[in-house]
Amino acid sequence: MSEEVQLSTPTLVRTSMEDDDDTTTTATTTKSSAESPSDNIKIDIPPASSDSRRLHSRIIHRVSPHLRSDTNNRRMFDPVALSLGPYHHGKPDLRRAEALKDHMLHTFVSDSVAADETKDKRFFHNQILKCISEIRGHYDRAAVDSFDDESLSEIILRDACFVATCIADPFSLPDLIRTHLGNPMTVYATQDLLLLENQIPFWVVNRLLNLRFGEEEADAYICQHLSLLCLGSSRNLTRLPWKENDNDDEEQLHQHQPLHLLEAYRITLLQRESPNKLSTLTSTDSYSSRTYSIRTLYRYINLPFRSVTYLQRKGIYFGPSSTCYKDILFTSHWCYGMLRLPIDIISEHSKSFFCNLIAFEMSSSDDLAVTSYVNFMKSLLESPEDVKVLREKGILFSDLGSDKEVVEAFKEIRTYGIDDCDSFAYVKKQLDEHCNSRAKTWVAELIHNYFHSPWSAIALFAATFLLCLTFIQTYYTVKAAN
Structure with missing residues (x-):
C-alpha cells in the first residue's frame, strides 16, 4: 500500500536581529505528523537591504480600472498639459510640454552651476543614475521595463527638476506655461501636478533641492510651498509636516517622508495645529472598540x-x-x-x-x-x-x-x-443624540422661528409688553370698580 503524505500550507517566518542586514526569511514546509522533523524543508532567503524593502513597500500605483471606467470621472486621472514620470511619457498630446521642461531643467542647472561649478547637468544626472534601481521600484514594472537606465534617468531628472522648480518658485510657473503652452494650459498644468499617475518620488525631488540649495533652505521652500497652496498662507508651516522632531535621523525622515507631492499635500491637510486638541474624537466611542x-x-x-x-432648525x-x-x-x-x-x-x-x-x-x-x-x-x-x-x-x-x-x-x-x-x-453620535432630544429641539425651534432676526425678537417683546400692560390696566379697572 502506498504511503499518503499531506503537505500543509508553507509558512513564512521572519526573524529580526538588531542589525537589519542580519534579517532573514525562512520558508518552512511542514509535513504530516507521521513524518520525522528532519524531513522539514528549510530554505534560507538572503536578506534584502533596507532600501530594497522600502522600494517594494511604496509604489506609485496606477488608478484602479473601475475608477477609470466611471463616466463621472472622465479626464480626472489623465494629464492634459504635461506628463511627469513614466506612466504617460511620450503621449503625442503631451509632447509640447517637453520644451518647457527642458527650459526649466536648463534654468535649474544654470543657477546651480553659478553657485557651484561642479554641479552641472552631468552631476545631477549621475545622482539620479545611482538610485535608478530604487526609482524603478516605485513604478509599475510594465511601465518602466521599456526604458533603459540612461533614458529613465533623463526622464526622472527632467521631471524632478520641473517639480523642484515649482516648489522653489511657484510664482514663475504660470508665465512659463503661458509662454510655452498658451494661456489655457496654465489651469491644466497646475492640475496635472497633483494627479496620482503623474508623480515623481518625493525623495528624488527633495534630494535635488538639497543639492541645489542645502537642506535647511530646501526645507524652507517646501514649507512655503505647502503653506501657500494647502493652507492659504506662506507663513503657516515652520517645519515639514512629516518631520516629527528636529532630532530625526535620515532613516527616520525617509520612512515618514511622503511618497510623492500628492501625498505631501494630503499629509499637510491632515495635520492638526494642536495634536491633542481633538483627541476625544479618535480615542472615544469608536464603534470597533x-x-x-x-x-x-x-x-x-x-x-x-x-x-x-436641517441642523440649523435643530439649534445647531x-x-x-x-x-x-x-x-x-x-x-x-x-x-x-x-x-x-x-x-x-x-x-x-x-x-x-x-x-x-x-x-x-x-x-x-x-x-x-x-x-x-x-x-x-x-x-x-x-x-x-x-x-x-x-x-x-x-x-x-x-x-x-x-x-x-x-x-x-x-x-x-x-x-x-x-x-x-x-x-x-x-x-x-453626538449630532444624532442632540437632534433626538425633544427638549433641546423644542427650544431650538422656538428660537429659530421667533428669534431668528432682531426684528422678530423686538416684535415678540413688544407684543408681550403690550399684553402685560393690558393685563395691568384690566386689573386696576376691575379693582377700582369694586
Missing part, C-alpha cells in the same frame, strides 16, 4: 444624514475649526449645539484633487481620512442654501460661479461606499 448588539451597531454606523439647514450653529480635514468638532449645550468644520476652498481643481486623493487612499493607504471628510461634507451639502450658510460662516470659500456649482462639485466626487466608520463617529 466596544461591544454592541447587532441592532445597535447597525444604527451606530448608519446614522442619518442631515443637511446644514456652525463655525470654522482649522485647515485640517480631521478637525470636525461638535459641542452640545442645553439649548443649542456648535459644529465646527475645516476651512476649505472649492475651485475648478477640487474635483480632480479629491478624486486623486481618494484613488490614492483606496490603493495604498490604510487611513481613509480624506474619503471620510468628503463623505461627511456630502451629507451636509444638499442644496445651495447649505453652501450659503457655510460660506457666510467663513467655512467654505469658492471661486465657482454659484453655490449650486459647489453642491454639484461635491456630488460628483464618488467614494463608492467606502468610508472609515471610526472617522467622526463621535461627532455623528
Whole structure:
C-alpha cells in the first residue's frame, strides 16, 4: 500500500536581529505528523537591504480600472498639459510640454552651476543614475521595463527638476506655461501636478533641492510651498509636516517622508495645529472598540444624514475649526449645539484633487481620512442654501460661479461606499443624540422661528409688553370698580 503524505500550507517566518542586514526569511514546509522533523524543508532567503524593502513597500500605483471606467470621472486621472514620470511619457498630446521642461531643467542647472561649478547637468544626472534601481521600484514594472537606465534617468531628472522648480518658485510657473503652452494650459498644468499617475518620488525631488540649495533652505521652500497652496498662507508651516522632531535621523525622515507631492499635500491637510486638541474624537466611542448588539451597531454606523439647514432648525450653529480635514468638532449645550468644520476652498481643481486623493487612499493607504471628510461634507451639502450658510460662516470659500456649482462639485466626487466608520463617529453620535432630544429641539425651534432676526425678537417683546400692560390696566379697572 502506498504511503499518503499531506503537505500543509508553507509558512513564512521572519526573524529580526538588531542589525537589519542580519534579517532573514525562512520558508518552512511542514509535513504530516507521521513524518520525522528532519524531513522539514528549510530554505534560507538572503536578506534584502533596507532600501530594497522600502522600494517594494511604496509604489506609485496606477488608478484602479473601475475608477477609470466611471463616466463621472472622465479626464480626472489623465494629464492634459504635461506628463511627469513614466506612466504617460511620450503621449503625442503631451509632447509640447517637453520644451518647457527642458527650459526649466536648463534654468535649474544654470543657477546651480553659478553657485557651484561642479554641479552641472552631468552631476545631477549621475545622482539620479545611482538610485535608478530604487526609482524603478516605485513604478509599475510594465511601465518602466521599456526604458533603459540612461533614458529613465533623463526622464526622472527632467521631471524632478520641473517639480523642484515649482516648489522653489511657484510664482514663475504660470508665465512659463503661458509662454510655452498658451494661456489655457496654465489651469491644466497646475492640475496635472497633483494627479496620482503623474508623480515623481518625493525623495528624488527633495534630494535635488538639497543639492541645489542645502537642506535647511530646501526645507524652507517646501514649507512655503505647502503653506501657500494647502493652507492659504506662506507663513503657516515652520517645519515639514512629516518631520516629527528636529532630532530625526535620515532613516527616520525617509520612512515618514511622503511618497510623492500628492501625498505631501494630503499629509499637510491632515495635520492638526494642536495634536491633542481633538483627541476625544479618535480615542472615544469608536464603534470597533466596544461591544454592541447587532441592532445597535447597525444604527451606530448608519446614522442619518442631515443637511446644514436641517441642523440649523435643530439649534445647531456652525463655525470654522482649522485647515485640517480631521478637525470636525461638535459641542452640545442645553439649548443649542456648535459644529465646527475645516476651512476649505472649492475651485475648478477640487474635483480632480479629491478624486486623486481618494484613488490614492483606496490603493495604498490604510487611513481613509480624506474619503471620510468628503463623505461627511456630502451629507451636509444638499442644496445651495447649505453652501450659503457655510460660506457666510467663513467655512467654505469658492471661486465657482454659484453655490449650486459647489453642491454639484461635491456630488460628483464618488467614494463608492467606502468610508472609515471610526472617522467622526463621535461627532455623528453626538449630532444624532442632540437632534433626538425633544427638549433641546423644542427650544431650538422656538428660537429659530421667533428669534431668528432682531426684528422678530423686538416684535415678540413688544407684543408681550403690550399684553402685560393690558393685563395691568384690566386689573386696576376691575379693582377700582369694586
